[in-house]
Every structure is written in structure tokens, then in C-alpha cells.
Amino acid sequence: MDLFIAVGSVIVVIGLGAVIVAAALRSMRPKAPEAQAYTPSPTMARSVASTSTSTASASQLTPAAIAEIDRLVAADKKIHAIKLYRENTGVGLKEAKDRIDHWSVSTTAPHLAAVSNASAAYSSITATPSSVRGALPASVATEVDRLVAADQKIHAIKLVREHTGLGLKESKDVVEAWPHPRHL
Numbered sequence: 001m002d003l004f005i006a007v008g009s010v011i012v013v014i015g016l017g018a019v020i021v022a023a024a025l026r027s028m029r030p031k032a033p034e035a036q037a038y039t040p041s042p043t044m045a046r047s048v049a050s051t052s053t054s055t056a057s058a059s060q061l062t063p064a065a066i067a068e069i070d071r072l073v074a075a076d077k078k079i080h081a082i083k084l085y086r087e088n089t090g091v092g093l094k095e096a097k098d099r100i101d102h103w104s105v106s107t108t109a110p111h112l113a114a115v116s117n118a119s120a121a122y123s124s125i126t127a128t129p130s131s132v133r134g135a136l137p138a139s140v141a142t143e144v145d146r147l148v149a150a151d152q153k154i155h156a157i158k159l160v161r162e163h164t165g166l167g168l169k170e171s172k173d174v175v176e177a178w179p180h181p182r183h184l
Helices: 002-028 042-052 054-058 063-074 078-089 093-101 118-122 129-135 138-149 153-164 168-177
Strands: none
Touching: 063 078, 078 093, 129 153, 129 168, 138 153, 153 168
16 A cells, blocks of 8 residues: 555656646747737827928028038038937927938028038049139139148138038148149
């Protein structure tokens, strides 16, 4: 009889262990995702409402703000342009980023960005003083001549950068290679 109780106990322990292992394996099995109902968050509701006023907020921009955003976009300073757009319109970050990503430089705003050669900084052609001189308006080229002759290279570099869209190094190289007016 003791043998019968011992064998029965072993069978119960093995059966109990099998039930525990099966439950553990069942809980590890991947489950199908539960259906979830969409509920917009308070920030989503605000951005959806502000999307409908996107055109109205863009009209709140002053010509000076548009000109500055044009300049920043042309100079590939999108983060600063987004910040300026948000400050002037009060829109959210996503809407401002989307707007600046699709921003085209205005040709009606009275500023230099509309006429600048902003793509020159990204050109595969090396900027030379003669090519830059040809791209500049005559009055600006004359002013650069005057600044180079007066040994005011920093001001000349700034002027070249403003009117060509070249980077600092490229503008510096152009101004340093710029022929002095007496050698023209």
C-alpha cells in the first residue's frame, strides 16, 4: 500500500508540473492585437483645428517676416525659419515645419533673397572672382572693388555672401583672389 501511495504522489507531482509548464508556455505565446478605438489627444485636436486656419495664419506674416524667412530658407537655415514662422503665426511645430519644407522664395517681397544667387553655394563649379563679378550687380561689384582697395576684406566678404549665397570660406577665397581695382 505504501508503494501505491508513493507512485500516486509521483504521478500527481508530474501531472501538476505538466499543468504549470503548459500554462507558462501558453502565456508566452504571442497574442493577436486587440482592436483599439481611435481617440484624439488634446494636442491632436488643437493641431487639426489649426490646420484649417493654416491659410489665415500665413496671411498674418508681415512683409519683413516673409523676407526674413525667404532669406533663411535660401541660406538653408530651416530650423531658424521654422522658429520665426512659429513666432509670427502661433502655429504648432509640425505645421510650421511642413510649411517651411514647402516654402518657395517669394519674388514679390522687397528683399535681396529673391534676386540672390543662393544656388551658387551648392554648385559644383568653383567660384572665381570673375564669375562672381559677372553674377553681381554692377553697383555691388563696384562696392566690392572699393572695399578691397580700402583693405576692408571683412566687409567685402559680407557683401559677397549677401549677394551670392556663397559660404564663408568660398566668399573669403573669392575676396582674397579679387583683383585690386588698379590692376583691372
